[in-house]
Amino acid sequence: MTTTGDRPVAARVRNLTKTYGSGDAMVRALDDVSLDLVEGEFTAIMGPSGSGKSTLMHCCAALDNATSGEVWIGDRELSGLKDKELTRLRRDEVGFVFQSFNLVPTLTAEENILLPQSIARRKPDREWYDSVIDTVGIRDRLGHRPNELSGGQQQRVAVARALAGRPRIVFADEPTGNLDSQSGAEVLDLLRRSAGEHGQTIVMVTHDPVAASYTDRVVFLADGRVVDDLRDPDRDSVLEVMARMSAPVAD
Numbered sequence: 001m002t003t004t005g006d007r008p009v010a011a012r013v014r015n016l017t018k019t020y021g022s023g024d025a026m027v028r029a030l031d032d033v034s035l036d037l038v039e040g041e042f043t044a045i046m047g048p049s050g051s052g053k054s055t056l057m058h059c060c061a062a063l064d065n066a067t068s069g070e071v072w073i074g075d076r077e078l079s080g081l082k083d084k085e086l087t088r089l090r091r092d093e094v095g096f097v098f099q100s101f102n103l104v105p106t107l108t109a110e111e112n113i114l115l116p117q118s119i120a121r122r123k124p125d126r127e128w129y130d131s132v133i134d135t136v137g138i139r140d141r142l143g144h145r146p147n148e149l150s151g152g153q154q155q156r157v158a159v160a161r162a163l164a165g166r167p168r169i170v171f172a173d174e175p176t177g178n179l180d181s182q183s184g185a186e187v188l189d190l191l192r193r194s195a196g197e198h199g200q201t202i203v204m205v206t207h208d209p210v211a212a213s214y215t216d217r218v219v220f221l222a223d224g225r226v227v228d229d230l231r232d233p234d235r236d237s238v239l240e241v242m243a244r245m246s247a248p249v250a251d
Helices: 053-060 082-091 107-117 125-137 152-163 181-198 235-246
Strands: 007-021 028-038 042-047 068-073 094-097 169-173 201-205 217-222 223-233
Touching: 007 053, 007 201, 028 053, 028 068, 028 169, 028 223, 042 053, 053 068, 053 201, 068 107, 082 094, 082 217, 094 152, 094 181, 094 223, 107 125, 125 152, 125 181, 125 201, 125 223, 152 169, 181 201, 223 235
Parallel strands: 042 201, 042 217, 094 169, 169 201
Antiparallel strands: 007 028, 007 068, 217 223
16 A cells, blocks of 8 residues: 555545646646545645636546546556446545535435445444444434435535445535534534544545634645645634735736
């Protein structure tokens, strides 16, 4: 297994480029990005609109294909996998938390959480499942359908669904974007504890410096490139990098 220092790498990208269109209309969403995502860390991906944040996450999560370069989940390079192998990898090794929750409205919270494992015809690890349910704090809401839950509760169900199968890595795309500040703080604290207490690898796209302050590391993108990498962030240090990125370039 690949390591960074003495820590295993959950996912890595090498010279990743993603373009849309061709000729004069070609847009380079990612431009030769190389990055290691360390196992057991909570990483934020930040940058201005159009910087390539979501594109990078979707390529890493095997939801989109790069134009060139490599994406590795553990010791497997994605472009070398057949469709069935990719489907299995997405199901077994990758969890995804969508900003819009993406819960099935006719299913209860518990059925939504267990849905990926039901599709895979796998029985959940009950000890881990109970740990996830208690961590997200929704045990008393498991029999409720999404329309009977608050936004914060729905997002916690979505996080539990991503964690319940114990994937190698969980990607979260603006997971607090639709939540009020209290619900957002609860979800961020849950992701923080999932990494810190359970060794889960979490990667989150966000535009919010407060959300980024919950993480171990912030990777900054601009124009499809990694332009900064901040360890042990707090709100002020994130804002300082953002201000530096938006400062006009002198002639």
